[in-house]
Structure formats: C-alpha cells, structure tokens
Amino acid sequence: MSRYWPGILPDPSVRTLDDMRYVLASPDAAGTMPLYFMYRDLALTEDDRQWLAEQNVRFDITVIPPGIVGGEYVKTKGHYHPLTPAGIGYPELYQVLAGEAHYLLQRKDLRDVVVVTAKAAEFVLIPPGYGHVTINPGVEELVMANLVSAGVASEYAFYEQMQGGAYYEMEGGVWVRNPRYPAVPPLRVIAAVEVPELGIRHGRGIYEMVSQREDLAYLNAPEKIPDDFYKT
C-alpha cells in the first residue's frame, strides 16, 4: 500500500464473505474470509485533514484482491447514497490507482443500469441518484481511491433485499441478470469518461485535488454536476 499512499494508514475496515452473503449470486457462500479492505478518512497532512473537514469531504482508499466467490468476481457490497438537502443523491468520485475496475451503476428507479470500465489512472464519477458496486474483473489487485461527502451514510438495504445489484459479473466476464429484479433495461457498458468542467481528467492524481485545494463543492452540492456526462 505504501506505493499508493505515502502517509500513515489506519487499520482498514474489512468486508468478509459473511458480510457479503446477502448480495452474492451464490448466497450459500459463507465464512470469515476477508474479501476487501477499506482505509477510510485519510489525509497526508494535518492541514489537508482540516481542509477536507472544512469541505465536508472524505478521502478513502479501497483494496480489492482478485478472486472468484461462488462463480462471481469479487466486488463491493453495493450501496446507494442519501439525498442532499436539495433532494439530489450525493455523488462520489473514484480513481483507479492499480488494476482494473468495473463500476456497476444503477439508478434508484432502475431506469438505467450501466457498467463503467476503468483502468489505472482513470476516474469514474458516480452520478447523483445511482447506486454503485465495484467489481475486480482482473487477475491483479484493484486499488482505488475515492472522494465523497463526509456526511454520506451508505444505504445497503435495497442491495441486501435484492441479493445484490441488477446484474452479476461471473467468471469469464459473463453478465447475468439478477432474477430478483423486475424488468431492467439491458446493461450498457461504457468506458470511463472525463468531466473536465470539474477538473476530472484521466492521468492526474486524485489526491492533487486535495493538496491543491481544488473546488470539490459538487460533492456536497451535486446540482453543480453537468447532468449529461454518461449519456450515450
């Protein structure tokens, strides 16, 4: 991890197989095996920490080792974000630091389900109103960082009730529709897109946005986000 984070690392929060039982394609997979690791609320300096607190923004790094669980690639549990006072879902900004990622995004009303593929140095903005699951479809460790409103409490209930997201990515890259969902649109698969208006350009470092004190207001005020950046 020191390759990706030169600062102090707290103990990670760990998701085990048991934590994931209600979101897996094969719910009988069970056990205490750790699946992924979340290093939350990181800052390189005390000044950065204070600035992040003033912006009401949190910086995390998540490590998802490669693997298959019950025929499915290892993935995060999946959650939605609550609404801001203006009634818009909180967004989130991810950057892949190493490995490759598939971000399975689904609108709360299920009118859109999209997979955004991203490789190292690419950014993925989780749009307001979309839940997200991150899948490691590769053979290498996936390391990713995120910036998100510090006020966001992740909402897991829908994913748990539905036994995961609208689709499962099975070994070999096969997408299988989750039969517990009502009719959902066909899966769109798109490559990670930049959002230059927000300073989101592939190749630059996500933590620069903190150290250079960039405008992250859109993470708490998503009405500032252009609303067509994922349109096909």
Ligand SMILES: O=P(O)(O)OC[C@H]1O[C@](O)(CO)[C@@H](O)[C@@H]1O
């Ligand atoms: O809470 P889940 O669904 O396990 O997802 C974990 C991810 O969500 C975050 O909490 C941020 O939304 C990250 O720390 C981590 O990448």
